[in-house]
Amino acid sequence: MPLNTTTAPPFLTVLVRGLLAGLIAGLLAGTFAYVAGEPHVEAAIAIEEAASHAEPASGGHQHDEALVTRSGQRGGLFLATGLFGAAMGGLLATAYVLLARRRRTDDDGRSGLLLAGAALLGAVIVPFLKYPANPPAVGDPATIDQRTVTYLLMVVLGLVAVWAGSLGYRSVGAQAPLWQRVAAAVGGFLLVTVVSYVVLPSFQEVPTDFPATLLWNFRLASLGTQVVLWTGIGLLFAALMHHDRRRRAAAALPST
Amino acid sequence: MSSSTSSQPLVNPAGTTRLLWTVLATVVALTLLAYLVAFDQGAVSRSGMYLHELMHDGRHLLGVPCH
Ligand SMILES: [Zn+2]
Numbered sequence: 429m430p431l432n433t434t435t436a437p438p439f440l441t442v443l444v445r446g447l448l449a450g451l452i453a454g455l456l457a458g459t460f461a462y463v464a465g466e467p468h469v470e471a472a473i474a475i476e477e478a479a480s481h482a483e484p485a486s487g488g489h490q491h492d493e494a495l496v497t498r499s500g501q502r503g504g505l506f507l508a509t510g511l512f513g514a515a516m517g518g519l520l521a522t523a524y525v526l527l528a529r530r531r532r533t534d535d536d537g538r539s540g541l542l543l544a545g546a547a548l549l550g551a552v553i554v555p556f557l558k559y560p561a562n563p564p565a566v567g568d569p570a571t572i573d574q575r576t577v578t579y580l581l582m583v584v585l586g587l588v589a590v591w592a593g594s595l596g597y598r599s600v601g602a603q604a605p606l607w608q609r610v611a612a613a614v615g616g617f618l619l620v621t622v623v624s625y626v627v628l629p630s631f632q633e634v635p636t637d638f639p640a641t642l643l644w645n646f647r648l649a650s651l652g653t654q655v656v657l658w659t660g661i662g663l664l665f666a667a668l669m670h671h672d673r674r675r676r677a678a679a680a681l682p683s684t
Numbered sequence: 685m686s687s688s689t690s691s692q693p694l695v696n697p698a699g700t701t702r703l704l705w706t707v708l709a710t711v712v713a714l715t716l717l718a719y720l721v722a723f724d725q726g727a728v729s730r731s732g733m734y735l736h737e738l739m740h741d742g743r744h745l746l747g748v749p750c751h
Contacts, residue, residue: 439703443710461745469741496737508721508742515718522710552747561747575749576723650747657746 437672442521445668446661450517451510453660458509460656465649466502468563471642473498476565479635509657517661520544524665537666544662546590552654554586555579558625561650563643568633578628585624593617722748 496504520543527539559579567575596616600609634643720728722743725736743750 439706458742461742465745466741469744495733496740500738501741504738505741505745508739509746511739512718512721512742512746515714515721518710518714519718522707522714526707556747559749561744562749563744564751567749567751569751572749572751579749646744650745653745654747 437669437676439525441672442525442669443518445672446517446519446521446524446665447514448517449661449664449668450513450515450520452513452664453517453657454510454513455506456660457513457653457657458506461505461509461649461653462502464652465646466505468642468646468649470498472563472565472646475638475642479565509653513657513661516547516657517665520547520661520665537670540666540669541662544658544665546594547587547661548655548658550587550590551583552586552651552658554589554621554624555582556651556654558582558628559631560647562634563646566634566638566643568631571631571633574629575631582624582628585620585628589617589620589624592620722746 520540523543524540527543559575559582593613593616596612596614597609600612716728720735721739725733740750
């Protein structure tokens with residue numbers, strides 16, 4: 429074994445790496461969202477405003493222009509993705525430390541990347557296929573509480589599905605051929621996912637006259653934002669941990 | 685597998701308890717931060733709807749239900 433681990437890095441060191449990776453990845457995701465998503469948000473808000481002028485009686489969604497201007501909201505995008513990214517990076521780092529005891533491999537980069545991939549699949553892609561992102565002007569304000577709760581539930585269930593997949597993978601003995609282990613993983617994952625999709629309610633709230641291409645483009649941009657975020661967190665965290673490990677390994681070899 | 689795991693004892697009850705509390709506090713703090721960005725309507729941030737509106741576009745593009 430070339431690089432032997434010295435002692436495991438302390439929790440706070442790993443946490444700072446995760447927060448930093450998350451902040452940078454969040455800003456990258458914000459940049460992507462700004463370029464790829466903002467035009468669609470603008471277009472959707474224009475539609476929303478046209479609709480609210482048409483029927484002023486319905487309160488609809490209060491985008492209080494008085495409170496924050498549109499350019500303020502566009503700038504706030506970076507604040508939102510940066511903070512959200514930092515929170516997610518920190519949580520990833522925490523999961524990394526908690527799982528470190530059971531980890532079989534020594535390879536820090538690998539498990540960080542696996543965790544980010546698991547989060548992308550479980551907390552983003554699985555919920556997205558059930559409750560895709562919606563631009564302004566789509567969605568009934570009367571159901572926002574229900575939709576928020578079911579969305580959060582779907583995020584949790586998505587993570588459970590990934591966990592079920594990894595249980596399935598490990599439940600088949602290591603001597604078994606790879607295809608059997610992967611089949612067990614897919615089975616566990618799909619079981620939880622499909623049951624969740626069937627049990628949780630669906631919401632059809634896209635106005636009939638909302639442009640389909642705009643909706644599609646917005647959703648792609650939204651999914652892309654999360655993909656950039658989690659790919660960035662995984663790669664940056666792995667890189668920082670790798671750098672850290674090499675430094676520690678060098679420090680642990682004083683004179684030999 | 686070659687030699688070194690670490691010279692310290694792997695199980696250190698006092699240290700483990702402290703670590704668990706640190707981890708718990710961290711998870712709570714980070715969840716609160718994510719909540720602030722994704723869902724808060726001023727109840728936690730005490731900023732009225734200011735932060736909520738400021739991070740409006742981020743919420744939509746991160747895929748969180750907004751309205
Ligand atoms: Zn909105």
